[in-house]
Structure formats: structure tokens, C-alpha cells
Amino acid sequence: MTATLEQLFVKVRAENRAALIAYIPAGFPTIEGCKKAIKALVDGGVDAIEIGFPYSDPVMDGPIIQAAAEQSLAQGTGAADVFSALKCATDAGVAAVVMTYWNPIERYGVDEFAQSIADNGGSGVITPDLTIEESERWIAATNRNGISPIYVVAPSTNDSRLGKVTSHCSGFIYAASLMGVTGTRTSISSGASDLVTRIRKVSELPIAVGLGVSNHVQAREVAGYADGVIVGSAFIKCLLEADTEEDGLRAITELAQDLAKGVREGR
Amino acid sequence: MTTSESTILGHFGQYGGRFVPEALIGALEELEAAHISALKDPIFQAELAHLHLTYTGRPSILTEAKRFAEYAGGARILLKREDLNHTGSHKINNVLGQALLTKRMGKKRIIAETGAGQHGVASATAAALMGLECVVYMGEEDTRRQSLNVARMKILGAEVVPVTTGSRTLKDAINEAMRDWVTNVETTHYLLGTVAGPHPFPTMVRDFHKIIGEEAKIQVQELVGRLPDAVLACVGGGSNAIGIFHDFIKDASVRLIGLEAGGDGVETGRHAATITGGTAGVLHGTRSYVLQDKNGQTVESHSISAGLDYPGVGPEHAYLHDIGRAEYRAITDAQAMHAFSLLSKTEGIIPAIETAHALAGAIQVGNELGPDAVLLLNLSGRGDKDVQTAAEYFGIPL
Numbered sequence A: 001m002t003a004t005l006e007q008l009f010v011k012v013r014a015e016n017r018a019a020l021i022a023y024i025p026a027g028f029p030t031i032e033g034c035k036k037a038i039k040a041l042v043d044g045g046v047d048a049i050e051i052g053f054p055y056s057d058p059v060m061d062g063p064i065i066q067a068a069a070e071q072s073l074a075q076g077t078g079a080a081d082v083f084s085a086l087k088c089a090t091d092a093g094v095a096a097v098v099m100t101y102w103n104p105i106e107r108y109g110v111d112e113f114a115q116s117i118a119d120n121g122g123s124g125v126i127t128p129d130l131t132i133e134e135s136e137r138w139i140a141a142t143n144r145n146g147i148s149p150i151y152v153v154a155p156s157t158n159d160s161r162l163g164k165v166t167s168h169c170s171g172f173i174y175a176a177s178l179m180g181v182t183g184t185r186t187s188i189s190s191g192a193s194d195l196v197t198r199i200r201k202v203s204e205l206p207i208a209v210g211l212g213v214s215n216h217v218q219a220r221e222v223a224g225y226a227d228g229v230i231v232g233s234a235f236i237k238c239l240l241e242a243d244t245e246e247d248g249l250r251a252i253t254e255l256a257q258d259l260a261k262g263v264r265e266g267r
Numbered sequence B: 001m002t003t004s005e006s007t008i009l010g011h012f013g014q015y016g017g018r019f020v021p022e023a024l025i026g027a028l029e030e031l032e033a034a035h036i037s038a039l040k041d042p043i044f045q046a047e048l049a050h051l052h053l054t055y056t057g058r059p060s061i062l063t064e065a066k067r068f069a070e071y072a073g074g075a076r077i078l079l080k081r082e083d084l085n086h087t088g089s090h091k092i093n094n095v096l097g098q099a100l101l102t103k104r105m106g107k108k109r110i111i112a113e114t115g116a117g118q119h120g121v122a123s124a125t126a127a128a129l130m131g132l133e134c135v136v137y138m139g140e141e142d143t144r145r146q147s148l149n150v151a152r153m154k155i156l157g158a159e160v161v162p163v164t165t166g167s168r169t170l171k172d173a174i175n176e177a178m179r180d181w182v183t184n185v186e187t188t189h190y191l192l193g194t195v196a197g198p199h200p201f202p203t204m205v206r207d208f209h210k211i212i213g214e215e216a217k218i219q220v221q222e223l224v225g226r227l228p229d230a231v232l233a234c235v236g237g238g239s240n241a242i243g244i245f246h247d248f249i250k251d252a253s254v255r256l257i258g259l260e261a262g263g264d265g266v267e268t269g270r271h272a273a274t275i276t277g278g279t280a281g282v283l284h285g286t287r288s289y290v291l292q293d294k295n296g297q298t299v300e301s302h303s304i305s306a307g308l309d310y311p312g313v314g315p316e317h318a319y320l321h322d323i324g325r326a327e328y329r330a331i332t333d334a335q336a337m338h339a340f341s342l343l344s345k346t347e348g349i350i351p352a353i354e355t356a357h358a359l360a361g362a363i364q365v366g367n368e369l370g371p372d373a374v375l376l377l378n379l380s381g382r383g384d385k386d387v388q389t390a391a392e393y394f395g396i397p398l
Helices: A005-014 A031-043 A063-074 A079-091 A102-108 A110-119 A136-145 A159-167 A191-202 A216-223 A233-241 A245-264 B022-039 B042-056 B091-104 B118-130 B140-145 B147-155 B170-184 B201-209 B211-224 B239-248 B315-322 B333-347 B353-369 B384-394
Strands: A019-025 A048-052 A095-099 A124-126 A148-150 A173-176 A207-210 A228-231 B062-064 B076-081 B109-114 B133-139 B159-163 B188-190 B230-235 B255-263 B279-283 B286-290 B326-332 B374-379
Touching: A005 A019, A005 A095, A019 A031, A019 A063, A019 A207, A019 A233, A019 A245, A031 A048, A031 A079, A031 A233, A031 A245, A048 A063, A048 A079, A063 A233, A079 A095, A079 A110, A102 A110, A102 B279, A110 A124, A110 A136, A136 A148, A159 A191, A159 B022, A173 A191, A191 A207, A216 A228, A216 A245, A228 A233, A228 A245, A233 A245, B022 B042, B022 B091, B022 B170, B022 B201, B042 B091, B062 B211, B076 B211, B091 B109, B091 B118, B091 B188, B091 B201, B091 B239, B109 B118, B109 B170, B118 B133, B118 B147, B133 B140, B133 B170, B140 B147, B140 B159, B147 B159, B147 B384, B159 B170, B170 B188, B201 B211, B201 B239, B201 B315, B211 B239, B211 B374, B230 B239, B230 B353, B239 B255, B239 B315, B239 B374, B255 B333, B255 B353, B286 B315, B315 B326, B326 B333, B326 B353, B333 B353, B333 B384, B353 B374, B353 B384
Parallel strands: A019 A048, A019 A228, A048 A095, A095 A124, A124 A148, A173 A207, A207 A228, B076 B374, B109 B133, B109 B188, B133 B159, B230 B255, B230 B374, B255 B326
Antiparallel strands: B062 B076, B279 B286
């Protein structure tokens, strides 16, 4: 049975914990390998999955996700593979969204993209380079298709803009923990909890924190103040560094189990 | 109407705008405010004008290319000599303006992308002049093609970072510069070198280059007593073209012709002619024409000219194209190199290979319009940096 983002956040609030959200690019490490990775993440206790649409010019991403995107694109990953990975995640019973830079949506067709997300059981789409000012068509399309437009806010986002951006969000708000690109970090910036505090003043939506979280200790720390903990590069690193696909899949299940404990120990 | 853009968030029709991570919005708003206040500030304007007079070497002169014109249907060909600016191209106009804005915003570090190296050299120059730290991102492939400019930047005290991702050219250098900017935005200004990128860059960079067309309009009228029939410029991102076009947009009788890099020919798919061979899309923070595939992935561009080797183009050009105010043609590598050689041998001026695309366009347009026509061409850069590429192309042993 498919879960939605809304159901997920009701559930984790009832359990007084944060949700664990994993990011994996479609077509990585291979088209089929991605589906195995989704299963391995779900087996490890991940609550929701973000399917990445690999893009040629990922300006928000650090070296790990860049490498994964390049590997995926080299195999010809396209929109159809993104939707089929999304369906694989929702079929596995977790809430799932797509995370994509804007141009692939515009190229596919704004309405058509939103409809395909809904058709494949997706709850929403995270668009890291779509500003509110350019969102009119997208907001209309997500409304029509009953999916959540999810925006990323940053420590540099001022309070008045936070109010404006979050008023257009649904599902959850993606809070970037620091000023920078994706990738694993040794510590979580104090800017993250400050940002979450500021968002709470303007919005009642769940808040998930991403960028830099890679281990149990960091997951526990972030779960102390956020509703969701997003982990991407750390999972991808497991797959990039493993000698065999089996080793990589085992490593991501183990990491997911470890992080799943972390998000339950934060409060 | 003197400008072609709407004032709301830098849109040019359906093009332009801001497609960036939220982390950059504050910096873009700060930059927009600094630009608007500087435009109205007589002290800022006087400082920039003084630099242009005493450092850039403005106004740049107009040279009539009489012997070259014999190969262009006998039309009068007037060259706006941006190649004679300090650092050898039009790029210095924008760089000095943005470097002054950097100081105005209290930032101490600039980052820049560069393709041919001209913008990187100009940025390194301005940083040296104004005591700013400077990091230039350059595709590894371009550091090889333009090794002389890499050395120039280093001599000027800049750090040059070779970019090894993607196609290792200008597009990837911009990606890397944007990643640096997202990370260091509090202390750093991204000194973008062309009329692309998120608002306010397309408008601001144009404002710093429009002096080219303003000077040229007066110079042409003094020389021939009327407006030119056509204004020509090469178009990669499109900064030198918008600089010379802008003051003529309101003069409906003047044709505006942009020459894109046709590489091996647009029909081969190996080209950088974004308007001629691309489709509407979003790249590097702005909506414009883009070379892309059916999934919206950027397609690698190809050109003998590193400065035009870019799969996007400034949004104002996309708009001028769509409303029919400007026309865009593709010039192949072979046509450009023919014009490069011709100007060198007939006028004693070695142009940048980028600029040679505009010269090849002048040969076409001159032959179409005949001897009564007056063509104004932006000679946007000098060819010293291209000597190695040209020697290889023409088989001259080094």
C-alpha cells in the first residue's frame, strides 16, 4: 500500500520522532540497480524516498551526486526511468517524491510532468532552482494534479522571504542546513537549527533538513529539532565505493538502519 | 521605448528571470540594489568614466576596413575597435563596472568563469587594480586551447582552477563558479562575464557594455553622415553584441545581425549556434535558447572559438530574435577562419577567432547589400591569444 507524505508526517509526529528521507538518482548505479537500491533503503527502515532526476548541470550538487548523475546519464536515463523508479518506491510502500532541476520539467511539459508524478503514486516534487517568482505555471499544475510543490530554503533566506516561499509549499519544507552544495560534512552547521526555528514562526508545515547529514550522530542531532532528516550523498557514496553491487546494497541497508535509529533518538 | 526588457525581475518577454537556489536570492537582490543605486550615483559614474578614460583607453576608435571591404561586396565596413581596449577585448567594460560594484557591496573576493580566457584576464586585471582576491574557473579543455591566457591570469595574481567535470569547457566552468558562489556568497561576488545568468546579470552586464554602441553611433554618423544599414557582432553568450546593438534597438532602419558559432555546420549537430539550432529552456539561472536533448539535458557545444563555445545565450538576444528585431546566423569554423586570415592580410589586424565570426558575417551581408551599404562591426577582441590555434589550423609550424 502506498503511503503519502501527509500520512508519513502524521505517523512520525505520533511516534515523536523525525522521518528518515533518502535521496537516490534514477538510473544509478544502473537503471535496474536503482530499483534494488530503493528496496535496500526501504529494508533498512527509510520512511520516504526522493528520486533524483539526473541533470547535466547540477549547480547545487557536490562531487558525489555529480558523479552519480554523470554515471546515470551515461546510461541514457530519461524521464521514463525517473517515473518508473518513483513507482518502484511507492510500490514498496513508502512516500516518494522526485527532486529535479527545473529544465527537465519544462522540457517534458509542466502539466504532463505533474500528472506523471501523480500517476506513479508520487506525493510531490522538490525543485531546488525554481524560484517562487517563476512558479505560477508549476503551482497551478501541482494543484490540478494533487501533488505537493516542495521548495528549498537556505540560512540566507530572510524572514519575509521565508514567509513568502513557505506559503507556496506543501508536503514539507526543505531546509538547507548550510550555505553550499550537497555532500557529506563532518558536522552539522548551527545555522540549521536557527533556520528551523525561524521557519516554525511562519509555517506549520513539517520541516526536513538536508545537506551534509551522513551518520547516526548527525541524524540524531537534526531529529532533535526537525521533522525529517534527508540523506543523499552518504548513500550514494556507499554504492560508488563498493567493490560489487551486492556489497553496495548491503552497505546502504546498514547505513539506513543506523540512521533510522538516529532519527528515533533525537527527542 | 529605449530598452527591450520589462522591468519585473529582468524578463525579456518569456525569457530571462531567475532560476537559482534560494541561497543565492539574497546576493542577487543585493547586487540588483547596488547596480540600481550606482546607475543613479554621479560619483560612481564619474569613477567608472575616469577608469575608462585613463585605464581602458575609451573611447575606442572606429577604423574603416577599405581593403577588406573589397571582399564584402564593396560595402563600407566600419570596425569598432574594442580589441584596442586594455586587456584586448570588450570584456574590460563590464569587469571594471562590476569590480567597482564589488567594492561598493563591501566584498573582497571575486570569482569568474572564462572560456577563451578574455573575461578571466579582464577579471584578474580588475582584481589586481582594486586589490581584490580573484579565482577564475576555466574548463580544462580551454586551459589547453588558451594556455597563454592562463599564464596571463597567473601573472596578474589570480588563481586559475581547471574544471574537469562535464565537457570541461565554459558551461562547466560556470557550474563550478556557481557552486563556489553558493558556498561563499557572503564574502564573494560572482563576476559573471556575459549577458546571461540570473537577473540582474543580463541587464547589468548590458548596461556596462552599451557604451560601445553609444560611442559607435556618434562615430559612424560623424564619418558617413547617417546611421549604418546594419550592425554586426559575434554571439556566444552575447555581451559584445548586446553592447553594440543596444543603442540601435530603437532605430528601426538599422538591421541588427548576430553571428553565432556554426562549428562544423548546424546540420552536423557539432556547433554552438544556440538561437539558430536550439530550443527554449533554462540554463544557468535564466530562460533563453539552449542546446538540449529531449530530456532537457544540455548538449555539448562545439566551436573552434573557445569564447563562443557555449550551449546557451543571453535572454535579451532570444527576445530580440523572437520579436524579429535582430537576426542571427551561423558561421562555420571554416568561414570564420577564412575571415580571420582575410582581415589579418588586408588590414593588418589579427582579430580574435570569436570576432572572426562577425567578420565572416560582414562578407555575407556586404555582398547581399552591395557598395552603398554601411556596416558597423564590433571588433570585439584581438587575436594574439589565438595565434597557436590559428597556426595549427593553417599548418604554420611553431
